Amino acid sequence: MIELSKRMQSVADMIQPCDAVGDIGCDHAFVSIYLVEQRRAKRVIASDVRRGPIAIAKRNIEAMNLSDQIEIRMGDGLDTIVPGEVNAVVLAGMGGMLMIDILERGEEVVTRCDQLVLQPQSDIEKVRRYLVEKGYHLADEQMLIDAGKYYNLLDVRVHEMVQKDEYDCSKLADDWCYMYGGSLLRKKDPVLRSWLVKRRDTTTGLINSLSGKNTENAAKRLKTVKAEQKTICAVLKQVYGIDG
Structure with a gap:
């Protein structure tokens, strides 16, 4: 069985069991392999924009005899996914502004999904604001420490639409929910x-x-x-x- 880092384990575990997942920026495809091994996804489309990771991912998938369930595609962001092809999308280990750009350019794919699992490395406040502006529901957020670094994981439900005033921080103050994560604050994480x-x-x-x-x-x-x-x-x- 594939072993994941604490961060990537948390990302994989946040995915709701479904038919198909798009693992965007899959790197070595460890998350893709884990999702299929644990039957959290029947199939995965694992994509990356770089040739090196694609080659390694392909070898890893073949070594685990999962080529019939994990398809490797090379391309930029959600360009590798056909709208309606996946139920969930994973975007992890990239800057927040790049993540927003990928989601915006791939909006037709996003709106045909049920769930997004996002792990932005920067500009997390901007990512939260973007999600609320689009009307997506930030169902939950986790924060963890892995190898001495802090990471935020966002569980987004695309069709559980939320109005902007539902993400109101007035019970706390100003923009704290956007800055630090409303779910984390409410849980006193x-x-x-x-x-x-x-x-x-x-x-x-x-x-x-x-x-x-x-x-x-x-x-x-x-x-x-x-x-x-x-x-x-x-x-x-x-x-x-x-x-x-």
Whole structure:
């Protein structure tokens, strides 16, 4: 049986059992193999834009005798999928802005899916905002630590449409739900708490460093960092009851 990293195991486990999954940016196809082995998907279309990973993925799939259930395709984003061909799409290990671009260009494929499992490496707030703007339902969010790094996983249900006001953060404050994940805040997620505490301490160091610099750029950066720290401290106090 294929062994996955903690991050990719969580990604795979978030997929609801279905007929077909599109594993976009499949790398070595470990997630694709796992989904079929565990019968979470009857078939998988595993695609990547790079020749190297495609070649390795093909060898891995053949070694596991799964070529009849996992199809390898080379191409850019969701261009490799025909609308209606898959029930779920996995996008993991890429920047948030690239992820948004892939979803936007492949909207016809997305809207024929039931579920998206997303693991953006950056710009997570922008990804959350994009999903809500499109009316998709951010059903759940998980946060985990793997090899010392923090990761966010988003479970998106395409046809459980949500109105913008349903993602309202007024019970918390301002845009906290977009910034840190409404589901994580409502669950008082311990990993998010750990990340917030770590980020609070990091901003303290940045403030001390920037305070001694008399440049315009340093002044602007200092203002931004102080604002971030103020927000983090407010979240820690209101959500987790942590002062300081």
